[in-house]
Amino acid sequence: MRWMSEVWFRIRAVFARDGMERDLDDEFAFHLEMEERKLVAGGMSPADARRRARVEFGGVERQKEGARESWGVAWVQEGLRDLRHAARQLRRRPAFSALAATTLALGIGGTVALFSVAYGLLVRPLPVADEARLVTFWSDYDWRGVEFDFVKDAVQGFEGVAAYSNDAVTLRTDAGTDMLLATIASAELFDILGARPLLGRTFRPGDDRPGAEPSIILAHGLWQQEFGADPGIVGRRVVVDGAPTTVIGVMPAGFHFPSPDMRAWIPLDLDPSSGNYQGNGWLVLIGRLQAGTTPAQTQASLDALGARLSERFDYPERWDKSRNPFARPLREYLLGDVRPAVLLLFGAVGLLLLMACANVAALILTRTMDRTTELAVRTALGAGRVRLARQIVTESVVLGVAGGALGVLLAWASFDALVAALPLSQVTQSFADTLRLDWRALVGGVVLSVATGAAVSLVPVRALLKGDLGGASLGDRSRGGIQVRHGRAQQALVASEVLLAVVLVTGAALLARSVDRLRAVDPGMEPEGVLAVDLFLGSSETSPAERAAFFDRIVERTEALPGVTAAGLINRLPLRDGGFQAGIELEGRPDLVGEQRPTAYFRTVTPGALDALGVTAARGRDLAASDDEGSLSVALVNESFVRSFWPESEAVGRHFTTSFFASTEWQVVGVLPDVAIDGLLSEVRPAGYHPWDQVAASTGSGVLVVRATGDPMALAGPVRSLVATIDPRAAVGTVTTMDDVVDSAMAEALRLRFFLLLFSALGLVLGAVGIYGVVSYAVERRRTEFGIRMALGARPRRLLSEVVRRGMAPVALGVAGGVAVSLVAARTVASFLYEIAPTDPVSLLVAVLALLAAGTAATLIPAVRATRTPPGVSLRSE
Numbered sequence: 082m083r084w085m086s087e088v089w090f091r092i093r094a095v096f097a098r099d100g101m102e103r104d105l106d107d108e109f110a111f112h113l114e115m116e117e118r119k120l121v122a123g124g125m126s127p128a129d130a131r132r133r134a135r136v137e138f139g140g141v142e143r144q145k146e147g148a149r150e151s152w153g154v155a156w157v158q159e160g161l162r163d164l165r166h167a168a169r170q171l172r173r174r175p176a177f178s179a180l181a182a183t184t185l186a187l188g189i190g191g192t193v194a195l196f197s198v199a200y201g202l203l204v205r206p207l208p209v210a211d212e213a214r215l216v217t218f219w220s221d222y223d224w225r226g227v228e229f230d231f232v233k234d235a236v237q238g239f240e241g242v243a244a245y246s247n248d249a250v251t252l253r254t255d256a257g258t259d260m261l262l263a264t265i266a267s268a269e270l271f272d273i274l275g276a277r278p279l280l281g282r283t284f285r286p287g288d289d290r291p292g293a294e295p296s297i298i299l300a301h302g303l304w305q306q307e308f309g310a311d312p313g314i315v316g317r318r319v320v321v322d323g324a325p326t327t328v329i330g331v332m333p334a335g336f337h338f339p340s341p342d343m344r345a346w347i348p349l350d351l352d353p354s355s356g357n358y359q360g361n362g363w364l365v366l367i368g369r370l371q372a373g374t375t376p377a378q379t380q381a382s383l384d385a386l387g388a389r390l391s392e393r394f395d396y397p398e399r400w401d402k403s404r405n406p407f408a409r410p411l412r413e414y415l416l417g418d419v420r421p422a423v424l425l426l427f428g429a430v431g432l433l434l435l436m437a438c439a440n441v442a443a444l445i446l447t448r449t450m451d452r453t454t455e456l457a458v459r460t461a462l463g464a465g466r467v468r469l470a471r472q473i474v475t476e477s478v479v480l481g482v483a484g485g486a487l488g489v490l491l492a493w494a495s496f497d498a499l500v501a502a503l504p505l506s507q508v509t510q511s512f513a514d515t516l517r518l519d520w521r522a523l524v525g526g527v528v529l530s531v532a533t534g535a536a537v538s539l540v541p542v543r544a545l546l547k548g549d550l551g552g553a554s555l556g557d558r559s560r561g562g563i564q565v566r567h568g569r570a571q572q573a574l575v576a577s578e579v580l581l582a583v584v585l586v587t588g589a590a591l592l593a594r595s596v597d598r599l600r601a602v603d604p605g606m607e608p609e610g611v612l613a614v615d616l617f618l619g620s621s622e623t624s625p626a627e628r629a630a631f632f633d634r635i636v637e638r639t640e641a642l643p644g645v646t647a648a649g650l651i652n653r654l655p656l657r658d659g660g661f662q663a664g665i666e667l668e669g670r671p672d673l674v675g676e677q678r679p680t681a682y683f684r685t686v687t688p689g690a691l692d693a694l695g696v697t698a699a700r701g702r703d704l705a706a707s708d709d710e711g712s713l714s715v716a717l718v719n720e721s722f723v724r725s726f727w728p729e730s731e732a733v734g735r736h737f738t739t740s741f742f743a744s745t746e747w748q749v750v751g752v753l754p755d756v757a758i759d760g761l762l763s764e765v766r767p768a769g770y771h772p773w774d775q776v777a778a779s780t781g782s783g784v785l786v787v788r789a790t791g792d793p794m795a796l797a798g799p800v801r802s803l804v805a806t807i808d809p810r811a812a813v814g815t816v817t818t819m820d821d822v823v824d825s826a827m828a829e830a831l832r833l834r835f836f837l838l839l840f841s842a843l844g845l846v847l848g849a850v851g852i853y854g855v856v857s858y859a860v861e862r863r864r865t866e867f868g869i870r871m872a873l874g875a876r877p878r879r880l881l882s883e884v885v886r887r888g889m890a891p892v893a894l895g896v897a898g899g900v901a902v903s904l905v906a907a908r909t910v911a912s913f914l915y916e917i918a919p920t921d922p923v924s925l926l927v928a929v930l931a932l933l934a935a936g937t938a939a940t941l942i943p944a945v946r947a948t949r950t951p952p953g954v955s956l957r958s959e
Contacts, residue, residue, distance in 0.1 A: 082585040115899070166472060168479065178480065180850065181441045185533060187483025187843055188434030192489035194499050194518070195430050197492075200308075201516040202416060208336045209411070210275025211369075216379070216408035218366035222246065223402070226351045226358035228394065229267065232366060235389050238382035242368040243269040244349065245339070249782065251619045251812040252345075253320040254307055257805070260617050261303070263345040264338065272344070273369045274338060281315035281330030290346040295326040298346040301334040321782075323622025323810065339365075339415055341515055361663060361740070367411065383408060387650050397664065397678045421912060422829060428909070429588065429840045432581045436844055438533055439581075440851045441484075443574040445477055445538060470542045474535060481534020482527075489526045493518055500834050529588035537660035571855045576895040578851045579936065582844035583899020583928045586908055589837035590924035591917055595832050598916040599827050605756035605765070606655060607695030608819035612793035613654055614785040614800050615814030622810065628781055631808045635785060636689060638803050644790045650773055650783040651688025655756050656783075661741070665725050665769075667738040681722060682758060683741055685776050693788040694819070696755070701733040701751030708772040715772065716747040720755045722767035731834045739769065742776060761826045762915065786819075793818050833913055845935045848895075852939035856888035860943040867948075877948035884949075888940030889933075894933050900925055 083606060118302050120130035171178040181300075206212055218232070219226070233242040245266040252261050264270075271283035279301065287293055297319065299308070308314050318325045326347075337343065352358055370379060383406040391403035496518045529838040616635065618628050632650055633759075653659065662680045666673070672677055688704045697703055698717065708715055723732045735749050747769070755765040771781075789796055797816045804811050824831060860867075867880060907919030917924070 083286065089720050102488075111765075125823065132863040136371070139814055144431050166475075171476065171479065171483075178483070182484040183446075183481050184437045184440050184485055184847060184850070185481060185530070186487035186491055187847075188430070188437035189485050189488030189526055189530055189533065190495070191430040191488075191840075192434055192529065193489060193522045194492040194496050195423070195427055196525060197384050197496070197519040197523040198500065198516055199427060200521065202419050202521050204424060205519075207412060207415070209338070212411060214370040214372070214374075215411040216368055217244075217273070217411060218368065218383075219405070219407050219409075219412040220362070221365045221403050221414070222368050223362035224364040225360065225362045226355075226364070228362070228390070229352065229364055229366060229401075231390070231393055233269070234384065236382060236386045237366070237369040238371055238374050238378055240371050241269050241273050242366055243267045243273040244364040244366055245270055246349075246364050247339070247343065248347075249617055249814055250322045250345070250347065251617050252307070253323075253619075253810065254284065256307075258810055258812045259307070260615065260812040261344045262342050263297075265342045265347050265349050267349050267351065270338075270367075273367060276332065276336055277367075278330040279333040280312065280329070283330055284346075284348055287883060291349050291350070291352045291354075293348065295321070295324055295331045296348060297321055297326050298330040298332060299328060300332055300344045301336065303344040312525045316663045320622075321345075321619075323619030331383070337515070353855070361661070368408070368788050371917075379408060397675070400680060401602070407936070422833060425833065425909065425913070426836055429585060429837055433840050433843055433847075434533075435846045436578050436581045438536060438772065439574045439578045440847050441480070441533075442536075442539070443481075443571050443578075443855060445473075449941070461610070471822075473542055474538045477538035478531055479536035481530045481532075484533070485526055485530020488530065489523055490520070492526070502835055509545070542656040548853045572891040575848075575851045575855050576891040576898065579892050579932055580894025580899040580902060582841070582848040582935075583932055584898055584906065585837065585844040586931050587899070587903040587924055588927035589834070589841040590927040591833040591907075591910055591919065591921060592830065592837050593913060594921065594924060595914045595917045596827065596830050599761065599830055602761045604656065604761060604823060604826075605754045606819070608823045610789050610791075610793055611655075611693055611695075611819035612787040612796050612800070612816070613819060614787070614797070614816050615782070616785055616804065616811060617782045617814060618808065618811045619781060623781070623808075627808075629774075631811060632780075632783060634807050635803060636687060639787055639796075639800060640689065640798060640809065642799055642803075645787055645796065645953070646790060647689050647692035647788040648785065649687035649691065649693055650685075650785055651687075651694075652685040652773075652783055653692040653708050654822065655694070655758060656760065659759055659820050662766075664740045665739045665740040669730070670726060673726070679726065681739070682766055683739060685773050685780075686770050686772045687773045690773075690786050691753075691770075693786040695788075696753055696756055699754055700731075700749035701749070702753055704770070704772050706707060709774040712775075713774055714745050714747050715750045715765075717751045717753050717770040718749050719753050719765065719768045719770075721750055721765045722769065725767050737769075742771075743888050757826070761823070830913065830915070836853060841931075845931060848932065849935045852888060852892060853942060855891070856940045857943040859947075860884060860946065880948050881944050884944035885937070885940045888944070889936055892932065892936035896929055899932070900929065903928070 113131075113877040117127070117130045122125055125133065161224060177274045209215060224232075226244075229242070229244040236242060243266065244266050244955035248263055248265050250261050252259050266284070266289075268286050269290045272276075276283070278298065281298075283298060284296075288296060298828060299314070300765055304314060311317075314328050314331060317328050320326070332346075341395050349364075350357070357363070387403040387406040391401070394403070396402050500516050616632070618631055636648055636650060639645060646805075653661070662682055665681050666678065686704065688706060688708075691697065691703060694764060699720070704715070704717060718732060724735075727735060732749050732752055736746050737749070738746050753770060754770075757763070758765060758768065784790075785800065787793065787796055787800070794816075800816075801813050812884050867875075871877070871881065904920055911919045
């Protein structure tokens, strides 16, 4: 094992050098002593023998140096000396070191954090087997049970197909009743996903068919939080929606489907005799492709399936499910297309990192120029240019590593806040909890910091190797030569910073103006001061009368709370919950029947809910408390309903029927304004509003909306207490404000605006620092000249304008280049804008003025200092 001995020897030479030096001294002393003894034995006196032995040995120190070189670690020693020298240099200028390291930390920290986000959303595998073979079918949340059973037998090219949907259920434990978001799935789901339980089993064939015992599979988090991670939970009975239900399994930590906020899985009830099986669609179909299936083969299978669906089912033309079939990759379906937003942020933080590098390069060049005398002295003492360049590189790398370490700490400390502020849609927001600071990002941050440190040293090193730094004469502080040549390099770096800053500020201004336009969109209601509370009461252990009484009492008691001006119930919250759609038949429209039959959303509301949301009838009347079970079946419709179906006649007094209530004919008594349903910018579809007491008296869920005179969230606690008091079996779900619901509808724009404003603010600071550094350096170098000119009568105002003019030259160049680049790159943000052109002149003007203002402020400080330099002080310093 000779190599191990050699390695150990070299490790000792580096880390135990004092001991190695003592051994070396002892060895040389031994050889000299042996030579002396030999000479004394030959007849020499001890003094002559000692002198003769040293002469014949050839110089002890020279021999020691040769021995040290034979250790093979000289390069390590030189590197350590360079590191110690770099650390001393950085300690001598703490302000410079702190500014440069912090500048790099901002760029590197942002890059590390966003890399982790991008990896988690775009790259990291989902917790399923062979994700690439999983796809979802078209028409999500629109498949019926009868269609699912047909599809799984008819489709070719798939190993299997499963169906699922999402629902809210109540779970009652000794601690009380909680609301759970659960996935209602067919028995095939876990086999299709390739997921195995931690405890127990998953669904078996027949669990989703009539006669099966109620069962539930728990998510790992629910098992820990509600059941204390009890290993004997399998087989235990729990109360779900009021019904005793057997726990058959627990999924492992890290598994989630379809999203992390789903806390349990319950089997579907695919009963051919039930209305849900044959009625309206509400399921998502997911399939696993056979191994080796190509996209072309998959599409051919889906086309064949569409043809068979058209033969088996009679679809209206307006929503013919057999047409244009397609499949989406599971990741794209679950996460949505988050790539553009994440890549836009990556581009912004990349620009910030480039600005940080340019800024630090300018600072290092300035710092190196201030050391021309030192470098000249070292050159005169024999230091070569390569040796000096290596030390400059070492200093830059040490600075880069320090900035990288700060950046990683910054990324670690701010990662949760970053994720919370990410531009994720409501669908993908729950995936934010699965994002973690990835170890690859941390390693990449270290590599990036070293690479950045080396990169920013290129400008001064190039100058040194060309002889522009180290060759300066001692005491040279003239304006020419070095200063002129490298003033241009600094100005080029500043111009590039300003260019990048203009691009960032332009993007932020575009997003800010777009959000202002988006906020001006009328949602058709008044969201300010409104609280929304999801309520659930299990239908298995309560009668229709009990449920109706519970909802009546909660509205009545809530209206009596201090600060409440209106309260009521609605089955689906605007902007958040979408809605149920059903086919309708309309009085006076015989052309809209059969395949031409249209669809409309339907809402069930109490009069107080419309009052709380600030929605009143534009024509006709509002709903009234007298519109109950024993009165005429009435409905309100929105303006879109009227425009679509009765554009030429008065809607009030007309009648229509819907497949949701096939035996009921509804009379329109009023027309409401269009209230946003799917999104602020989505077209408002036709919708009908039905009295709660006429169609939802026996329902087990609803959203309580409350208008308050003060902070609506202050009512959350009292409402929870009322629910527990009225019926302990009821559960409270999400509690939010309508303002938050509206903000969630434009979350992507708001969060993108936040990040770009943050990055542009940092860009302005970096640009100002870079401009200040260059102008301050130029002023310092010309201090003697300014002193002489002022002694000869030059006016301070003239000197001030000259310094500002010279300092603003690279700023103006960078602004012009930034405007040109912004116009070219404008299309990258076009998809995120609303009613704002990517080349919006106001946004460009804002960016130009912001950079010119920052540049002017950064040049004025050193310019004013230059005009206040006493001539005598300048001359004496020379």
